[in-house]
Each structure stands twice: as structure tokens, then as C-alpha cells.
Amino acid sequence: MIRYEQFVLTNGLKVYVHEDSSTPMAAVNILYNVGSRDEDPNRTGFAHLFEHLMFGGSQHIPVYDEPLQKVGGENNAFTSPDITNYYITLPAANLETAFWLESDRMLSLSFDPQVLQVQQKVVIEEFKQRYLNQPYGDVWLRLRPLAYQHHPYQWATIGKDISHIEDATLDDVKQFFFKHYLPNNAVMVVAGNVTVEQVKQLCKKWFEPIEAGNPYVRDLIQEPIQTEARFLETSADVPLNVLYKVYHMPGRFDENYYKADLLADVLGRGKSSRLYQQLLKGNRLFSQVSAHNTGSLDPGLLVVSGSLNAGVSLEEADAAVDSILQELVAAPVPEEELLKVKNQAEATLAFSEVELLNRAMNLAYAANAGNADWVNQEADRIQAVTPDDVQQMAQQLLTKQNSSTMYYRAKA
Known part of the structure; x- marks a missing residue:
């Protein structure tokens, strides 16, 4: 049983608090309601690209990892066809550092052209190593479009084609960010040696000032019932x-x-x-x-x-x-x-x-x-x-x- 309390900020950010006083640690998990299924069929791989870009510096914080490491924290992220998930674990005494870091990149990334170029190269190399140059690496690049002929599950989170990442522009990236990486398109869970009141105060300080964007309404093409092998x-x-x-x-x-x-x-x-x-x-x-x-x-x-x-x-x-x-x-x-x-x-x-x-x-x-x-x-x-x-x-x-x-x- 995971006990929790919840509240919603004025900008639409949904917050859940799971108190556990048995640990000295805290976890801050921010799930953005965007995955590879939300991509333009001609611009795939963007949700996964953002998993990398979100660590490349935000509006006021040029380096994400360094301040977190100084307070004993660790972080990572993953992308799926359905969601993009970012998480931090750190000593509960240093909880505010996580709020500072996560709120700044929800506010806006740095959108540094050099960061984009670096991360494009990283993702392209990942595409080659894991999907093209590894035995059986292309299995899901082939199976997905066989099984899904309409729904966007037909492409993998890495994308359909390397060119979609190679050709991504800064404008493309900005449009994707401000469409999906919004407080009203996210769920935040704070767990560990914290209190609901403490989390409310930190949310009001760090997250509530971020403006809501236009609500993202998902309207995907659904896969018809398959009628032949x-x-x-x-x-x-x-x-x-x-x-x-x-x-x-x-x-x-x-x-x-x-x-x-x-x-x-x-x-x-x-x-x-x-x-x-x-x-x-x-x-x-x-x-x-x-x-x-x-x-x-x-x-x-x-x-x-x-x-x-x-x-x-x-x-x-x-x-x-x-x-x-x-x-x-x-x-x-x-x-x-x-x-x-x-x-x-x-x-x-x-x-x-x-x-x-x-x-x-x-x-x-x-x-x-x-x-x-x-x-x-x-x-x-x-x-x-x-x-x-x-x-x-x-x-x-x-x-x-x-x-x-x-x-x-x-x-x-």
C-alpha cells in the first residue's frame, strides 16, 4: 500500500506526496505526459532527444549535475512510447535543491545551439550502436511497423530514422518543449522523509510561478482490430x-x-x-x-x-x-x-x-x-x-x- 496525499497547483501541476519517515532520503519524480506516441511521424525521436537535452542546462542553471552532486544527490531519466520520466534521489535535508533544479528546467531550457548539436550526435551514435550495429538491434524497428500500421506505436522511442534527429532545428526543439514540457502536462511525486506541508511550501515557491501552457489534448490514430495474419x-x-x-x-x-x-x-x-x-x-x-x-x-x-x-x-x-x-x-x-x-x-x-x-x-x-x-x-x-x-x-x-x-x- 502506497499512502499519499495530493494537491494541484494553480498552473495545473499535479503533486502527490508519499511520506516515509523511516528513511533519511527523498525522491522527486517528475513525469511528463509525453512519449514517442506524441511525435509527428516526420519528426520522430524527439521525446528521447529531450531526455538528453533536459540535462544540457536550463534558463538559469548552466550545469544540472554539478549542484546536485554537491548535496549528495543522483538523477536519471527514461523515455517510453507513453511518458518521459525524470527523477532525483537525495538526502531529504537537501530537498530544496531538487525543487530548484527541476523547476528551472520546467520553466525553460537554455536552448543553446551547441548543446543541441552535442546531444544530436549522442543520440545518433546511440541509434547506430544499439539499433543498427548490434545483433538483433533492429528487431523492434521492424516488428513495430508490422504490428502497428496506424497507431504511433509503430516507431521505437529512438525514432524511425536517424535523419529525423539529424535534421532537428532549434525551432523544432523549442516548439516541442513548449507544447509538452508544461506544469499542466506533468505529474510530480515527492516521496520520503518529507511532509505534505513542506512540499506545498516548496511547490508554491519554485513551481507555482511557472505559467501553464495550452492544454495538450491527445488525439491519436487508434489501431483498428487486426483481421489477418x-x-x-x-x-x-x-x-x-x-x-x-x-x-x-x-x-x-x-x-x-x-x-x-x-x-x-x-x-x-x-x-x-x-x-x-x-x-x-x-x-x-x-x-x-x-x-x-x-x-x-x-x-x-x-x-x-x-x-x-x-x-x-x-x-x-x-x-x-x-x-x-x-x-x-x-x-x-x-x-x-x-x-x-x-x-x-x-x-x-x-x-x-x-x-x-x-x-x-x-x-x-x-x-x-x-x-x-x-x-x-x-x-x-x-x-x-x-x-x-x-x-x-x-x-x-x-x-x-x-x-x-x-x-x-x-x-x-
């Missing part, structure tokens, strides 16, 4: 053939999400899963095989993937995977098997709330999605799933017409 084959200089199969599934806070999530766990979570037991330990078709879901806010993907053993054809492996999927379509999961994956899921949830920063992040994520209380309802939702629920979800999701399959062949 999709297939892609590619090859590269990689060690092993790999099979990928993805199926559209409910979004992260949909009422049916955990039915699909537990279905994925039964299929491919750990060494007791069906895929592992039958295709790695049993028939030895794969050297590695698993299933998971993307957990995105809009309808996401249930992903089955595996590296094949030498001498096994992709067609044979695909047929073997499909046979296991159809077992879940045909019969309910035994109670004992479902209970095991429920306990695993609940344990993961409990461990995620041990760390102060994780609690702050989880609270911010649920609040941004629409209801902060969701963060405390997940264990009950996991336990409420029945074997019939899992079978019905399998029947709904694991169909040919809902599938996108990719054969990634190793060049001979």
Missing part, C-alpha cells in the same frame, strides 16, 4: 535464427490487462513456464524462449520470442509454439499453475515497492494514466483472475488474424 522475414549476420510472434492485447490499466499478463506468464515466465518446459527442456527446439507483454498504456503487444537451436527450422519452431498456444485456447489453466504465476506477479509487485524511488515512479505512472489509486489495486486485480478468464483471453488474443510473425534468419 502478418508475416515478415529478414536476415542478418547474427549467431542464431530467432522467432518473434506478437499479438495485440489490452492496455496497461484496462480491466482485462492482468488476464492477458498472466496468460503471458503461463506461456513464458521462467523455467516452469509451458514454452520453457516443452520447447527448451523437453524437445530442445530453442536455446532461449520466453513470453512477456509491452505494458503500454494504449493497447499493447503480447510477445513470444525465442532463439532456435542449430538445425531447427523456423517453420518447425513456429508450429511448435503455435501448438502450445492452442493448448491454452482449448482448455483452462489448472488452478495450481495459475496460482504459481499469480504469486510470481504479486511478488514482483511487492519487490517493486521496497525502494522509495520505485514507489514514487509507480505512483506517478498510475496518476498520469488517470487514477493514482490504481497503484494500490493491482494485487487484488491479479488475484481476481480465474482459469476461465485466462482461457477466454487466450481465445480472444491467440488467433491467426491477431498475429504478426517475424522470422529473423542468421545468414549462412
Whole structure:
């Protein structure tokens, strides 16, 4: 249970406070309601570029890291298709330093042309190293547009093409910033050895003077229901053939999400899963095989993937995977098997709330999605799933017409 109090500043910034006097630390997490799904299809990769630019100096603070390090703080950030998240941990006694730093870059970045050039080079190099020059690095550059043909989940957070970052101008960057990096488009969570009154006073001092911008109204093209199987084959200089199969599934806070999530766990979570037991330990078709879901806010993907053993054809492996999927379509999961994956899921949830920063992040994520209380309802939702629920979800999701399959062949 993550206990919290909340309030909203006059400029629309939503603030949540989680008091925990058992620690000498504090966490300040600011989630901006912008991810790669909010980008122009011809200017992708901007949300991720901003993850870098936000550390390149703000209006009154030329160097972000230095003053934070002086007070014993650490920081980082991450970008996803749905959000961009910035966080600081530091001794609670130095909390105001975090407010000073975060409020200044919410007010405005420095928009130094040299900083933009440096960070463009950093992101371009990351694109090359992680996505183009690494074995299997381009998997999601290929799978996303196969599975999503309308929704902006069709491109990765790094972007569609290097040229979108190379060609970004200072004006492009300013427009993106003042459209999305606004107090009324953000959620702030302050957690740790703090008080609600203390946070209110610091918010009034540092954040409330920042003017609200025009409200960002998200109006994305939704992905139609897939009506036919999709297939892609590619090859590269990689060690092993790999099979990928993805199926559209409910979004992260949909009422049916955990039915699909537990279905994925039964299929491919750990060494007791069906895929592992039958295709790695049993028939030895794969050297590695698993299933998971993307957990995105809009309808996401249930992903089955595996590296094949030498001498096994992709067609044979695909047929073997499909046979296991159809077992879940045909019969309910035994109670004992479902209970095991429920306990695993609940344990993961409990461990995620041990760390102060994780609690702050989880609270911010649920609040941004629409209801902060969701963060405390997940264990009950996991336990409420029945074997019939899992079978019905399998029947709904694991169909040919809902599938996108990719054969990634190793060049001979």
C-alpha cells in the first residue's frame, strides 16, 4: 500500500506526496505526459532527444549535475512510447535543491545551439550502436511497423530514422518543449522523509510561478482490430535464427490487462513456464524462449520470442509454439499453475515497492494514466483472475488474424 496525499497547483501541476519517515532520503519524480506516441511521424525521436537535452542546462542553471552532486544527490531519466520520466534521489535535508533544479528546467531550457548539436550526435551514435550495429538491434524497428500500421506505436522511442534527429532545428526543439514540457502536462511525486506541508511550501515557491501552457489534448490514430495474419522475414549476420510472434492485447490499466499478463506468464515466465518446459527442456527446439507483454498504456503487444537451436527450422519452431498456444485456447489453466504465476506477479509487485524511488515512479505512472489509486489495486486485480478468464483471453488474443510473425534468419 502506497499512502499519499495530493494537491494541484494553480498552473495545473499535479503533486502527490508519499511520506516515509523511516528513511533519511527523498525522491522527486517528475513525469511528463509525453512519449514517442506524441511525435509527428516526420519528426520522430524527439521525446528521447529531450531526455538528453533536459540535462544540457536550463534558463538559469548552466550545469544540472554539478549542484546536485554537491548535496549528495543522483538523477536519471527514461523515455517510453507513453511518458518521459525524470527523477532525483537525495538526502531529504537537501530537498530544496531538487525543487530548484527541476523547476528551472520546467520553466525553460537554455536552448543553446551547441548543446543541441552535442546531444544530436549522442543520440545518433546511440541509434547506430544499439539499433543498427548490434545483433538483433533492429528487431523492434521492424516488428513495430508490422504490428502497428496506424497507431504511433509503430516507431521505437529512438525514432524511425536517424535523419529525423539529424535534421532537428532549434525551432523544432523549442516548439516541442513548449507544447509538452508544461506544469499542466506533468505529474510530480515527492516521496520520503518529507511532509505534505513542506512540499506545498516548496511547490508554491519554485513551481507555482511557472505559467501553464495550452492544454495538450491527445488525439491519436487508434489501431483498428487486426483481421489477418502478418508475416515478415529478414536476415542478418547474427549467431542464431530467432522467432518473434506478437499479438495485440489490452492496455496497461484496462480491466482485462492482468488476464492477458498472466496468460503471458503461463506461456513464458521462467523455467516452469509451458514454452520453457516443452520447447527448451523437453524437445530442445530453442536455446532461449520466453513470453512477456509491452505494458503500454494504449493497447499493447503480447510477445513470444525465442532463439532456435542449430538445425531447427523456423517453420518447425513456429508450429511448435503455435501448438502450445492452442493448448491454452482449448482448455483452462489448472488452478495450481495459475496460482504459481499469480504469486510470481504479486511478488514482483511487492519487490517493486521496497525502494522509495520505485514507489514514487509507480505512483506517478498510475496518476498520469488517470487514477493514482490504481497503484494500490493491482494485487487484488491479479488475484481476481480465474482459469476461465485466462482461457477466454487466450481465445480472444491467440488467433491467426491477431498475429504478426517475424522470422529473423542468421545468414549462412
